Amino acid sequence: MGDIMSRQVIYAGGKRFTVITDESEVYMRKLTEKLDTRLRSIASSNPQLDRDSVAILASLDYCDEENKLREQLSDVKIQISEYLENVVELHREIDALKAENEKLKNRLEAIKNFPVSRENGSDKVVIATGKVKHNETAVTDGAVQQSLFEYDED
Numbered sequence: 001m002g003d004i005m006s007r008q009v010i011y012a013g014g015k016r017f018t019v020i021t022d023e024s025e026v027y028m029r030k031l032t033e034k035l036d037t038r039l040r041s042i043a044s045s046n047p048q049l050d051r052d053s054v055a056i057l058a059s060l061d062y063c064d065e066e067n068k069l070r071e072q073l074s075d076v077k078i079q080i081s082e083y084l085e086n087v088v089e090l091h092r093e094i095d096a097l098k099a100e101n102e103k104l105k106n107r108l109e110a111i112k113n114f115p116v117s118r119e120n121g122s123d124k125v126v127i128a129t130g131k132v133k134h135n136e137t138a139v140t141d142g143a144v145q146q147s148l149f150e151y152d153e154d
Contacts, residue, residue, distance in 0.1 A: 013039045013055060
């Protein structure tokens, strides 16, 4: 839409009209051509109709078209709304996964940095698994085995 109102002369259905609009002449010419094409199409399909009947049928066609487009637009808005809700939920899941990833990184770092002590000249080695009961420590052949993961036992 333009900002300045202007008078424009258009021809539709074999009649001359003067309209005051803020639309460009190019836009109004395209609308007029589209309307004139529709009017001629209806008139050629129904030669017995007078000019007013042709205009009413063309108006009815355009009202039908507009109504269907509005329904489609409403459906698209609903779809977009659902997509946006899904995106928000996915972002929540991503944030939760990032937090879980950070926790796992910290646990892995704790495992890597777990102190190894020397006793009686032998090394005690830390073996971390997810299969040992939660926070349970086992000693096997001088090695400490402890679960640092929070896995539930099956």
